[in-house]
Amino acid sequence: MKFLLKVDQVFEALLLQEDTDHDKKITKDDLGPKRFVLVDESTKEQQIIVGTYHLSNLLQELAVLKENEEILGEVDLDCIQENPVERISRKIREDYWDELTRTIDRKGLKLIIEDVKTSNEVATLYVSEKDKQGVAYFKELEKELDNFEVVVLPSTISEEYVATLDDKPGILALALQQKIYSLQGVPFVVPGGRFNEMYGWDSYFIGIGLLIDGKLEKAIAIAENFKYQIIHYGKILNANRSYYLTRTQPPLYSSLLVAIANEGNIDKKWLRSHLETVILEYDTVWMVQGNRLTPTGLNRYKADGVGMPFEVEPGHFDDVLEPYAIKYNLPIREFEKQYLARIITDPELDLYFVHDRSMRESGHDTTNRLINTCANLNSVDVNSFLYKYEKDIESLIRDYFEGSFTAGNVIHTPEEWAKKAEFRKERMTELCWNETAGMYFDYDFVNQKQFPFEAASTFFPLWAGLCDDYQAQKLVENALPLFMKTGGITGSTQNSWLESDQNAPQRQWDYPFGWAPHQMLLWEGLLKYNYKEKAQEMVYRWLWLITKNAVEYNGTIPEKFDLETSSHKVFAEYGNVGTEFDYIAKEGFGWVNASYQYGLQILDGKLIDELNQLISPDELF
Known part of the structure; x- marks a missing residue:
């Protein structure tokens, strides 16, 4: 049944009566009567809405009508009465994924330029010189958009170079795709509404939700952006902002590939190109001795960069910095300023931040498990993820490529990857x-x-x-x-x-x-x-x-x-x-x-x- 209502009038009356704490929501904390009478404008029929849940549903339906600038609007009582499980699941499936979707292109950049994290006077987009198509596309956009600058990154990005970007932080370009009339950004889904960047391990779990909800193309798009980051930035980034170029994220790319492949009818050429990139990431990001591979044969999280991570809010590290401020006989803000500028260097404090940056690479930022120790640990999480990589690569080669797969002029077999996985399992059990x-x-x-x-x-x-x-x-x-x-x-x-x-x-x-x-x-x-x-x-x-x-x-x-x-x-x-x-x-x-x-x-x-x-x-x- 649908009720025709004067939208603004009912909306204001509902809030006035029920939103007693004035937080623009109707919750169990409000002290209103939790009973509201609706009157249909055409039939004058009445309907009493009772209880926090139903009243908040009414508020939500009215909010949508207001956004659509409807003066007289219909509210469907079935939506107000909808069971909570069905309502939550439906809104995730029909609304939330789309609301969280972003693109880095002509249309999407307008939102990103206004991002609250953009502290520069001129919003900055960084794009790798290896992405010739991207450089040309974004340089053209630079001419069209106000308050926008494109900076081309070198092919090889050192941690010293990344440090020079801290005075001018910006978003990093992601993949483009050719549509009928124009190039468009390959979409990605952000963790929450205040984000405009693609986060690492969040994206895997989001991908699983997308596949369940029948949004295969968006899950494939996540994999495309994973691949783009490995090729152009050397790793799947913690997130695609300039100050994350020195750290990766928990490795879940292979798990997303397997989940996509399990949907059936996947293009074998597409799968081949991504399996090549998974193996490239495994070899160059995770299995370089002395970096993320340790003498035990197991792995660790180990981000590059020196000193405090850029993205934290002012005052976040005061409990850490205070003893050093005392040591150098400086007020804490002055010590922080001199430490950030590397006027003061302190090996012990630098080591603390090696662990801190590595902890942020783990996705677990923060936990006492990894504070001041992360880079010393063969952590259970990263080695479980890499064991899964080895088993996934084994099964993908066996099931889709007839037992043999060539990547980078190297022939890979399921047996080779099974052996890698067995070694890791034995070391995990032992250590x-x-x-x-x-x-x-x-x-x-x-x-x-x-x-x-x-x-x-x-x-x-x-x-x-x-x-x-x-x-x-x-x-x-x-x-x-x-x-x-x-x-x-x-x-x-x-x-x-x-x-x-x-x-x-x-x-x-x-x-x-x-x-x-x-x-x-x-x-x-x-x-x-x-x-x-x-x-x-x-x-x-x-x-x-x-x-x-x-x-x-x-x-x-x-x-x-x-x-x-x-x-x-x-x-x-x-x-x-x-x-x-x-x-x-x-x-x-x-x-x-x-x-x-x-x-x-x-x-x-x-x-x-x-x-x-x-x-x-x-x-x-």
Whole structure:
């Protein structure tokens, strides 16, 4: 049934009555009567809307009509009455992915030029001189757009060169594609609405969500931009901004390729070109001895660059810098200024920032597991991802290329890659598996001992298929309960959090916070080792949390959750993207959106029905 309404009048009346805290949302925190009468302008029929969830749905529907500048508009009561699971999933599928999509081209650059992160007087786009087509295209745009400059990067980009860009930070070009009438940017999907750059491991999880929602072309576009970055910038970047040129991201490119290939009817020529690039990345980014490959034969995260990372907010490192400011007898801001300018250099502080930059490369920025130690660690996460690379390359060569694949004049076979994977598995078991704890720990290859910090990355070998059945059982029966909360698993255990420096900022990737990638990798790992019932439970916990917060807080889908309180209200070193919006959530958050769609693929129908009961029984029409 549809009701014809005077949009502005009803919108204002609804907010005046129900939005008592004036945050432009209707949530469980508001103290209004939670009961609003609608009157159809044509029939004068009345309908009473009751409860936080239904009233917030009404507000969202009215917000859309206002955006469309409708004076008299129809509100569909079926949309207001829609079950929460169906509504959340539908909005992700129909709206959120499109809202999060960006392009770097004539159309897309207008948004990026106005980006709040663009601190230059003139917005700057960097493009590699190797991309001849891109250089020509963007140089033409430079003539058309106001307040816009194109800078051509050299073919070989050193860390010393990257340091010279800090005074003039900018966005990095991504792939272009020829359409019928013009060149256009290959689209990418950003993590959240305040971002205009393509982030590394976020993009893999987003890609999984896109594939589930039937958006194969957008998932392929992510792979195209991965390939472009490897060819033109030497690696898949933490994100495509100039100050990220010295660091990569958790390696998940091969997993995206396999997921795309599993959709069927994939072009073999396309797959060949991407498999070549995966192998190139493996060899040149991960397997160079002394950089990200260590003497143990296992890998680490190891970003280049010296000193404080560029992207952090002022004051972020005050707890780190303060002792050095005292050491050099300077006010902290003056010390920071001189250190950034390299007027003062301090080897001990420089080493701290080697670890900090490497931690940011890991995607876990920040966690006490990696603070001041990351570059010393054969971390469980990166080695699980690289084991998966080796197994993926093995299976792709076997299944799609008849057992032989040539890349860079080298012939590769499935057996070769199976051997690489087996070696990594043996070393992981030897160095990272802890029989007493029944979990995997990072291995400190510098001090030649395990680093016994209990982190959710201990479950990544389940996802990668790296552990044997006995180890999987220990992980599920012994380790999992230590991380489990009502709404899923935390980034670390409470025990590891309590043993860390309690005077330090609360790290967002540690206890008590829960993140979508940890949940998704855990679920797939549980299914891989046939823990189907446990997988159902863990999926339900996380989807319950997302659904509960969306129902109670005007459709909010945030970046992360506090699992102690089962809430999106997070108090850590960084905020919580996806919570700041007016009237209607436009895009959610990329990998949380993906986790919801992926979880619904796994979850039993009866459990989905239970999620739909999160509305209070008295919230009826």
